[in-house]
Amino acid sequence: MPELKIGLPKGSLQESTFALLRAAGWDFTVSSRSYYPTVNDPELKAMLARPQEMSRYVERGVMDVAVTGLDWTLENDSDVEVIAKLVYAKATRSPVRWVLAVPEDSAIKSAKDLEGKVISTEVVNLVKKYLAGHGVNARVEFSHGATEVKVPYLADAIVDVTETGSSLRANRLRIVDTVAESVTAVVANRAALADPWKKAKMDALVLMLQGALSAKEKVLLKLNAPRKNLDAIVGILPSLHSPTVNDLSDKEWTAVETIVDSGVTRTLIPQLKGLGAEGILELGVNKIIP
Amino acid sequence: MPELKIGLPKGSLQESTFALLRAAGWDFTVSSRSYYPTVNDPELKAMLARPQEMSRYVERGVMDVAVTGLDWTLENDSDVEVIAKLVYAKATRSPVRWVLAVPEDSAIKSAKDLEGKVISTEVVNLVKKYLAGHGVNARVEFSHGATEVKVPYLADAIVDVTETGSSLRANRLRIVDTVAESVTAVVANRAALADPWKKAKMDALVLMLQGALSAKEKVLLKLNAPRKNLDAIVGILPSLHSPTVNDLSDKEWTAVETIVDSGVTRTLIPQLKGLGAEGILELGVNKIIP
Amino acid sequence: MPELKIGLPKGSLQESTFALLRAAGWDFTVSSRSYYPTVNDPELKAMLARPQEMSRYVERGVMDVAVTGLDWTLENDSDVEVIAKLVYAKATRSPVRWVLAVPEDSAIKSAKDLEGKVISTEVVNLVKKYLAGHGVNARVEFSHGATEVKVPYLADAIVDVTETGSSLRANRLRIVDTVAESVTAVVANRAALADPWKKAKMDALVLMLQGALSAKEKVLLKLNAPRKNLDAIVGILPSLHSPTVNDLSDKEWTAVETIVDSGVTRTLIPQLKGLGAEGILELGVNKIIP
Amino acid sequence: MPELKIGLPKGSLQESTFALLRAAGWDFTVSSRSYYPTVNDPELKAMLARPQEMSRYVERGVMDVAVTGLDWTLENDSDVEVIAKLVYAKATRSPVRWVLAVPEDSAIKSAKDLEGKVISTEVVNLVKKYLAGHGVNARVEFSHGATEVKVPYLADAIVDVTETGSSLRANRLRIVDTVAESVTAVVANRAALADPWKKAKMDALVLMLQGALSAKEKVLLKLNAPRKNLDAIVGILPSLHSPTVNDLSDKEWTAVETIVDSGVTRTLIPQLKGLGAEGILELGVNKIIP
């Protein structure tokens, strides 16, 4: 039986990655000390690895495909193909950023002010590229962790990852610039992509992942609309596709069904009610394939 | 941009309040040590505060609106408007009660027996009102916590909050009387209510909260009914609105859809099956706006 | 009011049993130290007990019905009626097995090699029956726990329970044979079954449990099918019942709705999309009564 | 090199046993999942096992010596030699007891009242002996744990282990009688005792264990005594041996040193001070070999 070797991120992304894969139809489980998850699909063989190292293993072909951060793929300068970007970082839905940060009261206001300074970071290569881009010479030291506490004593500035900036603010740091953005990505080994079976398997994986990810932000709205206001009601429904409208036995009323962003219901529903809609139901969905 | 200042309860109600607000469409997140949650709605500005103190802040206008306990609003005798009552205490769906309790073997059988006794409680004002209502003189001491262990050595009776009474029973206490009932309430500052934008925002908030709360206790039932038993089947469906009935291609069968209380399905479904219904599906719903 | 006394398993099965019962419509709650759960059904009276001892209590009539393991029911040789088997062990959906296991490098290759050996197990009676069936004489010692570490020093072989075998492999044990399989079962007292009210109550309980269990593995699929491919699409839908097909206002399209195994969607959805289906939605369901 | 195989108790006694052995000079360490502790003595080879099973392994010679409970040694009726009794149960210094207990309001007042009743216990053999001694017939059921919650529904009485009785009281049980007392014991295999090297090793082990155990309850008291009150001071010192008295350069004063029970210092020191003693020091000791 053919087999696709898939790498999954160990650590802070593991739980959310497993949850998304479960939503997509693959249920990975791993005992607390193992690095080899089992999965309800005999065509997959899974391995956990640090996101920092993942792209190296995909490049070497130890893995055919992996879910990892785009940032480390760039930091490692790995020769792999990014076949999908998935935005589902832990706390928010926005991309994470690697930012240049300094103490609140530092004199450093822009990249230019870094000349001759010491910068502590986990992404030494990304920072060196950034400095080169600004024509600045500075000492870049690899940080083994807790980068945000390195300034001001152990370094003049840091480049660290952040989602909301709240941890930086709590450490009284000021963000000077964004060095790189990152999202979770599906990256593939180039030789694996040339194998039709593996290619099809990866395509199905990406389709289902995106279907599950999309479903997290959508809901199914069902409502009874008075026929006289049907046009007005359909007019305010922000659906991509036109909504499904069905007759009801009571000819004054119709049944409307549509998919909308979950974020709009709190403003949409009061409006619908204002237009006479009744029996408004919101249901969650598992997957949406448009 | 206009902004509504909303107070949310720190402590035992926080998790359930955040969950309900999330269900209603507002996703508050707060780091473990912060008192200022962020939310996916730029029109809201949130603050955490103790339920005991909340109504004071709403009265003073530090907050426009707050989710808090009705009990403490009364204890503080705050001049605020209760715009909704939400029943979703931690363990149960019933209101919590502040009860007068004594040791199992105490001679105190009613409020009258409290004359000259020492009562320990966190709600000193509510208890004084209660005693005045019964024409009884007793010493009411403020309890800094663990009130249920104050009797019999440190006090003769207590007035403490309970949902199910199980903690009181575990401490071998007997409930003598209910001093006050309480529910979670949305309370508003009177000046904020006079501001049309704030009023509309609060109305939408309450509408969605009630839609989400209502949905917790309802389910969507779908089933195929043999046409010959359709009347009998519709007859036992306890829906407020008449159910939606649709034809199926097989003319012997119809598709029925309705909202029912989740609590009745365990008795309703066996009956429906007895009447020949097939393909009975029960789906959860996120929100119901009738 | 009549009352059905129900026993629920304390320990590793408790959480999953409570979750399944909640899904079925009964919400049991129990404080951490109590053995008497409360439930939102005045006709039930619940007690927690060890699965190992449960069938003895059902046999004696202390309980009318209980959810417990079939293995211990057999080990105890209790005179009770198994009225349903429910497969929902913690990590997987497969039955658990009691297996004969030895150290990886042991000379024991089959039951025959146990002659004269020491076997440590919690299910002494099941093992004795197994040995008798193989005509083997061996010493069977009751294990008070941690059976898997008894070999090779404290015993020559063990008979222990396993779902996936991973704990055995982690202890470098080799499975020699399966001594018994087990599932979670609903067992009833024979006298209680003769009482019509109790019998009906147990039947409803089993019907709803199976409806909830079945729903865990199914999803509701909704999609818009181009009329020209409708037959092809319906042809690949693996539903037991024929799917519900409805007209849409756009006559080129139809709305299809069906229940499928959640495990097939990851292969089915790419195929449906290949046949031109659009707006594919997957929804979870709470209960399915076929 | 000769080697003594020693069994140590897994579970609730493990931590205190390791602490006592460390105080005695042997430092056992074990990783959380291993059953084979390492120790700073190449002449010892250690194994962890349940106290319930330990004496069986000593009897069979799997272990030469073990630290275990006397109760389980009797329950198993193992043919081993008890070479020392060590009293250091978790919460107190008193022996633990296996007691017959019933609900507070039970009609059972003595062993005689057990006729025809159901008794739940982990020590089936000890209870059967006890019942035989009282000429009583009752059904004794093996309890897989949580014995104290078995009454009144699942059994009429229990025999359970207790140190202080507080857990029984918390469950509203009344102690009817003591079925057996138990202490921690050092038990030896009879063949090992016949080996002179093993015998000497076990003797040293017991000597050091008792020296360390004894030291826990004693302190070294040093004080300066005015010569005129020396006799009075020495007179109230409750030491087994006469105290060491030394001259000081100031001839009016002497230096006194003695070992006393730590429990008496709180009454002794005020008396000594009353007799003019100065510079009273109390020091802890690691070991005392009288």
Next chain:
Amino acid sequence: MPELKIGLPKGSLQESTFALLRAAGWDFTVSSRSYYPTVNDPELKAMLARPQEMSRYVERGVMDVAVTGLDWTLENDSDVEVIAKLVYAKATRSPVRWVLAVPEDSAIKSAKDLEGKVISTEVVNLVKKYLAGHGVNARVEFSHGATEVKVPYLADAIVDVTETGSSLRANRLRIVDTVAESVTAVVANRAALADPWKKAKMDALVLMLQGALSAKEKVLLKLNAPRKNLDAIVGILPSLHSPTVNDLSDKEWTAVETIVDSGVTRTLIPQLKGLGAEGILELGVNKIIP
């Protein structure tokens, strides 16, 4: 048998209080949910209570004596006798302080600036006295906890307890003034003090507590001093009492023994070594009664 009723603080002081009492010779133990510790002294009867309420119970005679905070005794204005002050707050040995604090950037620089402001605190009476002493009118609100996060939104200033100020700094607060200092105190009921047996028991308790507390900060130093440098060595020993000097068989050397503050050994020992001392030993002591 006569009995002394002693109150011990529940909460943050409990562990350190129990540890000090254990060092003094009384071993209190309490199960996690009980408020009635047991103790190895039949003449004591112990009760746990909140420090905030303790002095009220001593005043009423519910307790004869209690270990509690001086601050709450003053806040409650209780008529009790302070018979000893014990300094052993959790993190440090210094008294705790109730301080007036404001946001770092607040305009409030001294008590005078509080006129018309809102102050949040747990010690309403102490703050009112403080304000009266400064002739200032301000609103003092009782804080139910987390006082340090009340500013700037919910109050203008706070009065909160601190040992090191680090929690205040972490919340970006500035200390304006100290409102009150506090230490742990032994407070006695006046009637109990008039009972000779109770008085003697309390005296012994205080003597032993102070002996144990004193021992925490002292060590016993033993060293061999070359006779020729003996005077120089004795000269730098900072002992209250003159050290004990004994002859050794080698007449060139003497044995010196003395008690010194543990804090000085890190500077003293290098000096002693510089003066030729050898075999310098430092030993901990359990109790010192001078």
Next chain:
Amino acid sequence: MPELKIGLPKGSLQESTFALLRAAGWDFTVSSRSYYPTVNDPELKAMLARPQEMSRYVERGVMDVAVTGLDWTLENDSDVEVIAKLVYAKATRSPVRWVLAVPEDSAIKSAKDLEGKVISTEVVNLVKKYLAGHGVNARVEFSHGATEVKVPYLADAIVDVTETGSSLRANRLRIVDTVAESVTAVVANRAALADPWKKAKMDALVLMLQGALSAKEKVLLKLNAPRKNLDAIVGILPSLHSPTVNDLSDKEWTAVETIVDSGVTRTLIPQLKGLGAEGILELGVNKIIP
């Protein structure tokens, strides 16, 4: 006031380092999120940093002195002075080792077999030096953690740190060679060493650390020896210095006092007892300066 800047290790060595410093007379405390401990010595200013980075900071003069691992000092090739080596790794007293390890069944038997292989390690420079020393070419990849699970899929061999080898054995790895040994070291900045005040402060620090470390492995033994056996008794005492012998009032007996390794008492004490010694006491010591 002059000030010595001291670096202390964050992470797995932190607790043991703080404990040793406390034993030596310096009490560092740090709140859980701070990197700047406070200490009871105004002449010290402390900073926490990762051991991996520490020597870089000492070299740059950000710190005058630091407690760190010798391994990382070598890996960083930092120009600092090692002024003391302290052996107190977490589980044992032996130096930790960086070992070359491979899967149990790997064909790699010695460094020579690494030619062309992939090696994963945190100490890239140490491994490159080691390979160069053996004239071997291999790819050395930096490991971001969990190095022991990299083989066999992600690397052919690893170089990882170990104290006892048990974690390697648990991962079924075989140790091929030791690449480097390491101990905890006190390293000093060269400029700081040239400052007399700083030099003296560092010397005192090292003296006290060694005195405290030495005391952990020694005990004070006191015993009464029958004069007739005194020579035999003194003869077996393994003390560096001759023991202190004093007369007792009973002329048949003498008092002997000596320091011995704690590891020998379990064999020494039985021998002393055999020679008639009585009243043998073993006391722990805080510090020993020979």
